[in-house]
Amino acid sequence: MYIGLDLGTSSLKGILTDRQGNLIASASREYPVEYPHPGWSQQDPAHWVRAMEEVLGELRSKADKIDALSVAGQMHGLVALDGEGRVIRPCILWNDGRTAPQVAELNETVTKEGIAKYTGNAAFAGFTAPKVMWLRENEPESYARIRKIMLPKDYLVYVLTGRYSAEYSDGAGTLLMDVEHRCWSEEMCRAAGVDMSWLPELRESWETVGTALPQWGLGSCLVAAGAGDNAGAAVGTGAVNGGDCTVSLGTSGTVFISTDKFAQAGDGSALHSFCHAEGRWHYLGCILSAASANKWWLEDILGTKDYDGAVKGAEPGRTGVFFLPYLMGERSPHNDTSARGAFIGMTPATTRQEMSLAVLEGVTFALRDCLEVARGLGVRLDSVTLCGGGARSRLWRRLCADIFRTRVRVPLVEQGPGYGAAILAMVTAGEYPTVEAACAAICRSELVAEPDEAMAARYDALYARFRQLYPALKGIMSVD
Numbered sequence: 001m002y003i004g005l006d007l008g009t010s011s012l013k014g015i016l017t018d019r020q021g022n023l024i025a026s027a028s029r030e031y032p033v034e035y036p037h038p039g040w041s042q043q044d045p046a047h048w049v050r051a052m053e054e055v056l057g058e059l060r061s062k063a064d065k066i067d068a069l070s071v072a073g074q075m076h077g078l079v080a081l082d083g084e085g086r087v088i089r090p091c092i093l094w095n096d097g098r099t100a101p102q103v104a105e106l107n108e109t110v111t112k113e114g115i116a117k118y119t120g121n122a123a124f125a126g127f128t129a130p131k132v133m134w135l136r137e138n139e140p141e142s143y144a145r146i147r148k149i150m151l152p153k154d155y156l157v158y159v160l161t162g163r164y165s166a167e168y169s170d171g172a173g174t175l176l177m178d179v180e181h182r183c184w185s186e187e188m189c190r191a192a193g194v195d196m197s198w199l200p201e202l203r204e205s206w207e208t209v210g211t212a213l214p215q216w217g218l219g220s221c222l223v224a225a226g227a228g229d230n231a232g233a234a235v236g237t238g239a240v241n242g243g244d245c246t247v248s249l250g251t252s253g254t255v256f257i258s259t260d261k262f263a264q265a266g267d268g269s270a271l272h273s274f275c276h277a278e279g280r281w282h283y284l285g286c287i288l289s290a291a292s293a294n295k296w297w298l299e300d301i302l303g304t305k306d307y308d309g310a311v312k313g314a315e316p317g318r319t320g321v322f323f324l325p326y327l328m329g330e331r332s333p334h335n336d337t338s339a340r341g342a343f344i345g346m347t348p349a350t351t352r353q354e355m356s357l358a359v360l361e362g363v364t365f366a367l368r369d370c371l372e373v374a375r376g377l378g379v380r381l382d383s384v385t386l387c388g389g390g391a392r393s394r395l396w397r398r399l400c401a402d403i404f405r406t407r408v409r410v411p412l413v414e415q416g417p418g419y420g421a422a423i424l425a426m427v428t429a430g431e432y433p434t435v436e437a438a439c440a441a442i443c444r445s446e447l448v449a450e451p452d453e454a455m456a457a458r459y460d461a462l463y464a465r466f467r468q469l470y471p472a473l474k475g476i477m478s479v480d
Contacts, residue, residue, distance in 0.1 A: 004422030007073030072232025072417035073153025235420030238443030249390025253290030285370025323362030
């Protein structure tokens with residue numbers, strides 16, 4: 001029996017599977033996010049630990065013995081620990097935009113070319129390195145206490161095993177790692193004010209960190225190094241071979257394309273070049289608001305949870321309304337923390353159903369921005385596999401097929417990053433020799449949508465108009 005944990009932004013989910021990947025049980029716990037200032041987001045790691053205690057308590061009651069577990073989790077967050085292993089301050093999250101000045105400082109002192117040389121990527125406000133710089137400049141007392149810095153899921157591995165660890169897929173998103181050579185970058189650590197002793201040893205995602213501590217009641221359960229949530233989700237959908245593409249419609253939206261060799265994504269400003277969880281690399285495009293934009297519009301603004309009914313009667317591709325989903329700023333491809341959401345094109349005849357459909361279309365257009373960058377790099381996509389909560393929507397699947405102009409598949413078992421984590425646990429326990437072998441034996445998907453030529457052509461024209469909106473509005477967007 002194997003456990004996969006998914007440390008998300010709003011909840012921790014856990015699944016229990018057997019060696020064939022069959023789902024035996026699941027559990028989840030929610031926790032809050034703090035927004036102390038517009039564009040900022042942070043979280044108390046104690047909430048994660050409490051949620052993990054309750055989720056593991058439920059899951060271990062369903063099996064006589066847990067052989068191994070692994071954690072996939074939200075990337076880029078800064079968990080700062082003191083010399084006693086205690087959390088110093090709330091974790092600054094992946095979608096926090098407070099570090100724009102620090103990114104500008106890195107681009108000036110290290111230069112964009114130097115950053116690309118040392119890391120294979122561009123500097124983004126959500127990455128970990130500028131968060132350390134922000135702490136040094138704005139909370140010097142907290143910075144002075146740092147003895148370890150960890151990513152969110154690595155902190156849970158530490159709590160589980162008592163051992164500090166990191167792994168390549170998550171480490172690649174810190175801006176402290178030489179992604180091509182899979183090691184920490186001394187140059188970037190020096191530029192960001194990070195003592196190399198603060199960084200845990202890097203491992204492959206399937207490698208064993210240790211055995212769960214006795215207080216967890218898991219017996220001799222092995223704990224694997226785990227993966228960043230996007231790499232974990234890709235493993236869970238079987239996207240481990242070159243050219244495989246997964247699109248996640250979760251809190252954020254991601255385009256994940258596995259590559260056999262390291263290749264920097266152009267100038268690095270639009271797509272990230274990160275390590276995969278199975279020894280390869282991948283391109284990653286990330287938009288900060290995807291299903292969360294839809295949830296915000298329907299639940300917070302319209303006050304409804306009737307997701308299907310909210311778009312009833314609206315005609316795809318004919319609403320006349322555009323939506324820019326930049327509620328938390330944007331990463332790919334704009335790299336702009338000041339970007340903001342907008343509705344454009346309303347008339348007195350515009351209905352709430354049409355605006356609701358425009359939200360889905362706008363998020364999908366933003367994801368196509370990332371796919372177009374990949375296509376410009378020579379990537380050819382036969383199909384994309386959708387995952388995340390939004391992938392359960394038949395309408396959204398249809399929109400993805402038409403707007404992306406590609407076939408759309410969904411996994412037969414869709415449990416997000418936690419499923420990939422469970423597969424990594426199987427490999428660390430020796431159930432399968434490699435991640436690829438495990439995915440070949442376990443992961444299955446089905447074709448659910450193909451592009452309709454007439455609708456695809458209509459959306460091509462609408463997408464061309466969508467691409468004009470951000471440049472036109474950029475000058476009046478602000479974080480004030």
